[in-house]
Amino acid sequence: MNYFFGGAAADDPISQFKIKSLLDIDIGGLQLDFTNSTFWMIVGVLLIITFFTMAANRKALVPGRLQSLGELSYTFIADMIRGISGEEGLKFFPLVFTLFFFVLFANMIGMLPFAFTTTSHIAVTATLALMVIFIVIGYGFYKNGFGFLKLFVPSGVPLALIPAIFLIEVISFLARPLTLSLRLFANMLAGHIALKLFAGFAVMLIGSGGVVFIPVAALSFLTGTALNGLEFLVSAVQAFVFAILTVIYLNDALHPSH
């Protein structure tokens, strides 16, 4: 079982992030293994599809519990997009909706014991962030042509300052995919290391046999439990932050002049 699920049996706090191959696939020297990360990503996607299929299944005029939850999540994302970039931004609704729920489910599945947190790997979050930034650049040039470059030159800047401002704005634009991916990755990584540290410390103290250590072990265990609650909050907030920053960046492509 441990082979299949995350590294719950291992002792040090880092080994829970280890990627294990479940099925070796090799296509022309290209390593495309089916890993535990792939497995839990597929579980997340299937859960999302099941949830929304069931929520949209009945289409009752007076929604039931599941249907209201589905409608709530729909209006939540739609209102967020409308608030930032207006009705025009709603064409990106499917993208933002998918990103939000993919990240949310990946984070939440990571909170289950024995499960693997796919978003705790920079490869996964960087892929998502790069996808967002390439869509911003591509759509920005497609919609505005070279007017998209106005994004890097704020209006009302003195002519002499434009080269310097342009450089700063370009660098800050290029840092966006970096911070977008690092934020999610580092949050999940740090949170899960902290959970494992506090739980592992309690086990270690009790294992050392000293009766005096039992209150300390209990304290460590309680702190770990409290951190678990905090980590649930962080999981939801980080998914929200990822989605809202995506909308803010897409808004730059829609309305480049600021």
Add this chain to the structure above:
Amino acid sequence: MEGDIALGMKYIGAGLACFGMIGAAIGVGNIFGNFLDGALRNPSAAPQQTGNLFVGAAFAEALGLFAFLVALLLLFAV
């Protein structure tokens, strides 16, 4: 001998990197404190600003996480 000193320095560096969290803590505290300050003065305007609140907190927190990343890089990558 030289390797031991380098290893020790690595751990000291990782520990020093944790000071970056001070800045992140001040930043996040500032954001939530000021939000509460404003929200209690004008509670009706508060719900529209929760989005901004979390974005601001995320920006401040990300910089603290970079300090954590530096510590991780020192411990495992250097």
